[in-house]
Amino acid sequence: MTSTQKSHSAIVIGGGSTGAAVAHDLALRGFEVTLVERGEIASGTTGRNHCLLHSGGRYCVNDREAGIECIEENMILRRIMPDCMELNGGLFAAFDDADMDYLPLLIEGCQACEIPYKKLTGEEARRLEPYLSPQAKAALWVPDGVFEPMRMCMAFLATAKANGAKVYPFTQVEELLMEGTQVTGVRVWNRIANRRYNLHAQIVISAGGPWAEEIAAMAGIDVPVIVAPGVMVSMTGRYSQHVINRCNKADDGDIIVPQRETSIIGTSSWTVDDPDYIDIPEDHVALMLDRGSQMIPALKQASSRGVFTVARPLIGREGEDEREVSRTFECFDHDEDGIGGFVTISGGKTTTARAMAEKTVDIACRKIGLDVPCRTHETVLLSYRAFYTI
Amino acid sequence: MMWTITLKIARYKPGEPARTDTFQVSIDPERTVLDSIEKIWAEQDRSLVFRHACHHASCGSCAMVVNGVEILPCIKLIKDVTKPGGTLIIEPLHNFPVISDLVVDMGPFFERMQIVKMPIVGPADPLPNQEPNEYNRFDDCIECGMCLSACPVVATDSKYLGPAALAAAYQILSSGDGNLSAQAWEAVDGEHGLWRCHVAFECSAVCPSNVDPAGKIMALRRRMTVERIRHLLGLGSSKKKREK
Numbered sequence: 001m002t003s004t005q006k007s008h009s010a011i012v013i014g015g016g017s018t019g020a021a022v023a024h025d026l027a028l029r030g031f032e033v034t035l036v037e038r039g040e041i042a043s044g045t046t047g048r049n050h051c052l053l054h055s056g057g058r059y060c061v062n063d064r065e066a067g068i069e070c071i072e073e074n075m076i077l078r079r080i081m082p083d084c085m086e087l088n089g090g091l092f093a094a095f096d097d098a099d100m101d102y103l104p105l106l107i108e109g110c111q112a113c114e115i116p117y118k119k120l121t122g123e124e125a126r127r128l129e130p131y132l133s134p135q136a137k138a139a140l141w142v143p144d145g146v147f148e149p150m151r152m153c154m155a156f157l158a159t160a161k162a163n164g165a166k167v168y169p170f171t172q173v174e175e176l177l178m179e180g181t182q183v184t185g186v187r188v189w190n191r192i193a194n195r196r197y198n199l200h201a202q203i204v205i206s207a208g209g210p211w212a213e214e215i216a217a218m219a220g221i222d223v224p225v226i227v228a229p230g231v232m233v234s235m236t237g238r239y240s241q242h243v244i245n246r247c248n249k250a251d252d253g254d255i256i257v258p259q260r261e262t263s264i265i266g267t268s269s270w271t272v273d274d275p276d277y278i279d280i281p282e283d284h285v286a287l288m289l290d291r292g293s294q295m296i297p298a299l300k301q302a303s304s305r306g307v308f309t310v311a312r313p314l315i316g317r318e319g320e321d322e323r324e325v326s327r328t329f330e331c332f333d334h335d336e337d338g339i340g341g342f343v344t345i346s347g348g349k350t351t352t353a354r355a356m357a358e359k360t361v362d363i364a365c366r367k368i369g370l371d372v373p374c375r376t377h378e379t380v381l382l383s384y385r386a387f388y389t390i
Numbered sequence: 391m392m393w394t395i396t397l398k399i400a401r402y403k404p405g406e407p408a409r410t411d412t413f414q415v416s417i418d419p420e421r422t423v424l425d426s427i428e429k430i431w432a433e434q435d436r437s438l439v440f441r442h443a444c445h446h447a448s449c450g451s452c453a454m455v456v457n458g459v460e461i462l463p464c465i466k467l468i469k470d471v472t473k474p475g476g477t478l479i480i481e482p483l484h485n486f487p488v489i490s491d492l493v494v495d496m497g498p499f500f501e502r503m504q505i506v507k508m509p510i511v512g513p514a515d516p517l518p519n520q521e522p523n524e525y526n527r528f529d530d531c532i533e534c535g536m537c538l539s540a541c542p543v544v545a546t547d548s549k550y551l552g553p554a555a556l557a558a559a560y561q562i563l564s565s566g567d568g569n570l571s572a573q574a575w576e577a578v579d580g581e582h583g584l585w586r587c588h589v590a591f592e593c594s595a596v597c598p599s600n601v602d603p604a605g606k607i608m609a610l611r612r613r614m615t616v617e618r619i620r621h622l623l624g625l626g627s628s629k630k631k632r633e634k
């Protein structure tokens with residue numbers, strides 16, 4: 001098709017963590033790859049998330065599958081992209097009796113998912129993190145980390161570009177091109193040049209996050225995505241080195257993520273129809289400050305640097321309780337819907353983007369009868385800066 | 391409460407003449423300038439392009455010029471830059487090639503950051519009363535490019551290494567085991583390096599992340615002067631002495 005002479009080709013829709021990891025995996029397995037993203041890289045859900053490299057502690061009690069995925073990927077990402085992360089661990093801190101009741105469940109969950117942990121007394125936790133509330137009765141140390149999501153995507157994409165991938169930001173898919181029941185490419189609107197044209201490939205992979213439903217609908221397919229935003233409040237000042245989680249079941253304002261000189265309190269959860277622009281419910285901000293300062297009281301005096309929100313792409317039907325929907329991911333081979341050459345990957349987390357990509361590219365390979373093993377778990381990525389200079 | 395404000399946004403598409411488009415948007419003044427631009431994109435004009443990702447001053451991508459001043463619109467509240475019925479004039483960063491609308495080419499900037507190789511993650515200072523430990527954190531510099539946009543020297547010398555890279559060089563040299571590569575030395579001490587700085591301090595005034603590039607360039611000059619004298623006297627680098 002082009003001068004690179006690769007025999008297999010794929011188009012990836014979406015330049016969030018999922019699409020970036022998929023493009024990298026495809027390029028490593030020898031595909032001719034074109035990634036199109038309607039905005040800047042990571043301008044969807046990924047860039048605006050809470051920046052937590054999950055240890056799996058948040059999920060190991062109720063959602064073991066997601067817990068295991070997180071710890072496995074956490075260990076891999078540390079190796080392959082060391083310069084995108086602050087790695088200082090996390091604490092699940094217990095402040096009241098209900099939290100103390102949750103602690104044994106959390107320990108059991110960590111054991112079941114093989115998440116390394118260490119039990120600390122309240123006093124030990126406060127020696128590690130002096131700003132922690134004096135109410136802290138105990139804490140569990142886990143290997144949480146903090147990433148910079150845009151740089152993470154850039155690192156995947158810099159490496160993909162070095163392996164021949166073409167990456168086009170500000171290029172929006174408006175139509176899936178079809179020949180009968182086969183998807184053969186995409187019609188895009190290049191918003192930089194204000195031009196429209198067609199791109200063709202053997203396989204089109206939608207990594208559209210909360211927009212996956214909209215993209216699949218272009219081929220007349222229904223992909224069930226619940227669009228569930230959360231609010232985060234970024235506070236001036238660093239009040240901990242560890243990520244501070246509330247030792248209880250997932251709830252509003254149950255985590256404080258330190259990053260550079262800020263502390264980000266999050267998050268809440270509700271559902272909306274349109275992820276393009278989300279109004280921030282005012283009471284959610286007050287709730288974050290209230291719940292966050294229960295864990296770190298000094299946050300009450302800190303000033304807010306900014307409030308932001310973005311929507312999770314959860315796989316599930318409208319009407320399901322969004323907090324109960326599994327945080328694992330799902331890859332849809334639309335052969336099952338009678339449409340060839342088209343795959344959707346959605347759900348999951350930024351922490352598990354590499355694993356999501358591995359599964360997706362396994363499916364893409366199977367579809368075209370290619371047998372090339374995945375190598376992303378052992379391939380150290382280039383610096384994200386190379387994204388701009390390659 | 392909602393305010394209606396006007397945004398006059400610089401528009402440019404390759405092959406077309408540059409123009410300014412005027413939009414009115416109704417928005418909660420507690421939200422940010424970036425939110426107002428995203429709202430215009432979502433509700434009024436999908437051809438508008440701008441860079442953004444983290445919305446909390448960490449990725450550095452959304453930097454632009456608003457009412458003549460470099461800002462990071464993701465942490466600038468509407469209420470802090472205008473009033474009900476007010477107008478914001480929105481332009482891309484200065485001193486960078488414009489790709490389209492508010493999007494500039496960051497390639498040359500990152501090439502320079504790559505020459506100096508500022509470490510992205512470094513040691514984190516312990517918090518008050520915290521047991522010493524080996525904590526780490528991202529560097530203050532978020533590589534937003536605002537300092538280059540505000541710098542009068544970059545405006546006249548497009549090859550000038552620029553405040554961010556020079557500040558990074560100083561930081562590397564003054565860190566425990568810091569060392570610059572030969573290529574980095576050449577760039578820092580060369581024709582387009584630190585001696586070009588006019589000490590305008592514009593960079594430090596606009597930096598959203600307290601890097602104080604101007605202060606670091608001054609410190610770097612003092613350091614280099616000492617290095618040069620030592621070199622002339624055949625004394626070798628002062629660096630070795632500093633290591634315990």
Ligand SMILES: Cc1cc2nc3c(=O)[nH]c(=O)nc-3n(C[C@H](O)[C@H](O)[C@H](O)COP(=O)(O)OP(=O)(O)OC[C@H]3O[C@@H](n4cnc5c(N)ncnc54)[C@H](O)[C@@H]3O)c2cc1C
Pocket residue numbers: 013014015016017018019036037038039041042043044045046047048049050051052053054171172173174207208209210211215228229230231267309310311312313345346347348349350351352
């Ligand atoms: C509030 C919140 C906090 C979170 N915190 C964390 C966390 O701390 N750690 C973690 O690991 N995960 C976290 N997550 C989950 C994680 O952010 C998401 O699962 C992940 O970012 C999804 O990535 P994605 O690439 O699938 O989607 P996205 O990042 O949304 O990428 C999809 C991309 O597709 C693009 N697109 C859409 N339509 C088109 C089109 N027609 N043409 C071209 N491009 C198109 C969009 O612009 C977008 O950039 C959080 C999620 C939320 C909502």
Ligand code: SF4
Pocket residue numbers: 530531532533534535536537538553554557593596597598599600601602603
């Ligand atoms: S020194 Fe400051 S203004 Fe310059 S790129 Fe870094 S953060 Fe931005």
